[in-house]
Amino acid sequence: MFDALKSLASQIGDRRIEALFDENANRGPEFSLKAAGLFFDYSKTQLDEQIRAALLTLARERGLEARREAMFTGHPINETEGRAVLHTALRNLDGGPVHVDGEDVMPEVRETLSRMEGLAAEIRASDVTDVVNIGIGGSDLGPAMAYKALGPYCDGPRCHFVSNVDGADIADTLRGLDPETTLFIVASKTFTTIETMTNARTARAWLMDREVSPEGRFVALSSNQEKAAEWGIPPERTFGFADWVGGRYSMWGPIGLSLMIAMGGEAFRAFLRGGQEVDRHFEAAELHENLPVLLALVGIWHNQVLGHATRAVLPYDDRLARLPAYFQQLEMESNGKRVAMDGSDLPFDSGPVVWGEPGTNGQHAFYQLIHQGTRVIPCEFLLAARGHEQDLRHHHDLLIANCLAQSEALMRGRDLEEARGKVAGQFEGAELERQARHRVFPGNRPSVTLVYPQLTPEVLGKIVALYEHRVFVEGVILGINSFDQWGVELGKELANSLGPVVTGEADASGKDGSTRQLVDFVHLYRDGD
Numbered sequence: 001m002f003d004a005l006k007s008l009a010s011q012i013g014d015r016r017i018e019a020l021f022d023e024n025a026n027r028g029p030e031f032s033l034k035a036a037g038l039f040f041d042y043s044k045t046q047l048d049e050q051i052r053a054a055l056l057t058l059a060r061e062r063g064l065e066a067r068r069e070a071m072f073t074g075h076p077i078n079e080t081e082g083r084a085v086l087h088t089a090l091r092n093l094d095g096g097p098v099h100v101d102g103e104d105v106m107p108e109v110r111e112t113l114s115r116m117e118g119l120a121a122e123i124r125a126s127d128v129t130d131v132v133n134i135g136i137g138g139s140d141l142g143p144a145m146a147y148k149a150l151g152p153y154c155d156g157p158r159c160h161f162v163s164n165v166d167g168a169d170i171a172d173t174l175r176g177l178d179p180e181t182t183l184f185i186v187a188s189k190t191f192t193t194i195e196t197m198t199n200a201r202t203a204r205a206w207l208m209d210r211e212v213s214p215e216g217r218f219v220a221l222s223s224n225q226e227k228a229a230e231w232g233i234p235p236e237r238t239f240g241f242a243d244w245v246g247g248r249y250s251m252w253g254p255i256g257l258s259l260m261i262a263m264g265g266e267a268f269r270a271f272l273r274g275g276q277e278v279d280r281h282f283e284a285a286e287l288h289e290n291l292p293v294l295l296a297l298v299g300i301w302h303n304q305v306l307g308h309a310t311r312a313v314l315p316y317d318d319r320l321a322r323l324p325a326y327f328q329q330l331e332m333e334s335n336g337k338r339v340a341m342d343g344s345d346l347p348f349d350s351g352p353v354v355w356g357e358p359g360t361n362g363q364h365a366f367y368q369l370i371h372q373g374t375r376v377i378p379c380e381f382l383l384a385a386r387g388h389e390q391d392l393r394h395h396h397d398l399l400i401a402n403c404l405a406q407s408e409a410l411m412r413g414r415d416l417e418e419a420r421g422k423v424a425g426q427f428e429g430a431e432l433e434r435q436a437r438h439r440v441f442p443g444n445r446p447s448v449t450l451v452y453p454q455l456t457p458e459v460l461g462k463i464v465a466l467y468e469h470r471v472f473v474e475g476v477i478l479g480i481n482s483f484d485q486w487g488v489e490l491g492k493e494l495a496n497s498l499g500p501v502v503t504g505e506a507d508a509s510g511k512d513g514s515t516r517q518l519v520d521f522v523h524l525y526r527d528g529d
C-alpha cells in the first residue's frame, strides 16, 4: 500500500530540507496551513509536492471522505464493538440533529450539559473547597490535562485527580483536605474499573472514618448508571453518557465535570466551541487544505513510510505539561493495533510511540538524542504566540525563540567544517578533528510546528479536536479500528488472577518461573519485619 510513497522516499537520497527552501522561495506558505485560527507549518519536513499529492491520493483511496461522513452521521464505525463514534455530538453546541439508529441524540446531550452546568454552578457557589476526580485513562487524563492547561481560567474549587491504584496517589491527595468541604467525583464509563472502584471505596472510608456522611459528597460520571446507583450514588448526582463516546474521547461530556466546576460553565462552553470549530473544518474542508488530514499525512509519512517509530510532542507551553500523556492514550490506545478491521494481520507498522515533555525543559534532558542520536525522531512543536503572564513577556519571548531555534537547528544541523571552526582556537591536528566530530549535528531532521494565539479554553478545544481527528485519519489510512482497546484486557484479567497469589490466598504454582520468583521475593517483604 505504501509502495508509491516508499519509492518516492528512496528517490530523496540525501536531499536536504533546506534545499527545498532554496528551490522554492514560496515553500513556507505552500507547506503550511491556517485553519480554525491555528497555524500549522510542515515545511521543515521532506514533503514536496509529489509526496504530498501521493499521500492525499492514498487518503482518498483508503476511503477517508466516506469514512469521515460515516463518523459524523452516526454509523457504527467502531465495528468490533458495533458502536457509533460521536464524541463530536457532545460539542455540537448549535448544530443540527445527530442520529443514532434513527434517533436524534442532541436533546439528551443538551439536557446533560445543562444539568452539569446546574451542578457546577451549585458547587462553585457552595462551601466546597476541593474536588477530587477519581478515574483512570480516559476518565482522568483529559480533565487532568485541561485543568492544568487552563489554570488562568480556573477560579472555582481546587481540583485533584486520583488515578493510580497505588495507595500513595489517594493518600497524598487526601492529606491536608478537609472532609467537610471535599467533593468526590467517581468518573468511570463502565463503573467497574478496579483502580477507580478501589480508590472510590477508600475515599468513602476516609469520609466515614472522619465521621462525615458520604451522602451528597459523591457524584458519578458513567455510562453504567445502574452500577452507580448500586454503589449508592443517586440518579440526580449521576451524569450519564452513551456508549458512542469512547473513554479517551470523553472529556467533552460528563467526564469534563471537574473542569467545568473549576472554570465555570461559560468557559467550558468555550472549550466545546473550539472543538466544534475544528469539527466543522474537518468535516467540510477539502483534503488538501484540511488541518487534521495534513497532520495525519505527515504522521503516516514519518512512521509508516520512513519507518520513524516514535514522535515527540513538544509543547512550548508549560501548562500543557500533561498533553503528551493525554496524546499517548489518544494515539496509542487508538492506533496501536496489529490487525486490520477485517481481522487480517496489518502488513505495515501500527501507529507510532508518542512521547514528550514541555520545552524548554526537554532541551536540557533528551534533546541531545534528538539532535545527535542515530535515530530520527520527528518532532511536533506546539507554541502560543502570547502567554498569560503579560508582566513576564520577556519570558515568553525567550520561550518562542527557543522553540523556533530548535526546529531550525534540527533542520540545519552543523557540518564538520563549521564544527572545526568552533574548536579551531582550542585544539589542533588530530585532537581538533576528534573534538570537531563530537560537535557535528547531522541536521535534516523533520519537525512540524503548530502555533496558536493563546492557550484559552477555546484554543485548547481546537487542539484536542485536531489531534482526535488526526488519529481518526491515520486509523482510516491504516484500515484499523481506532475506537476499541482490546489490548488492555489481558493484563486486567491476569491482575485479577494474581490478586489472591499476592495476598497469599492462592499459590503461584500455575505461574511461570519468573512470576513465581518475583512473588516469592515480594512475600519476603510484603508484611514488613
Ligand code: F6P
Pocket: 136, 137, 138, 139, 187, 188, 189, 190, 191, 192, 193, 196, 247, 248, 333, 485, 488
Ligand atoms: O483500560 C483502558 C480503559 O478501558 C480506557 O480505554 C478507559 O479510558 C479507562 O480504561 C477507564 O475506563 P472507565 O472509564 O470505564 O473506568
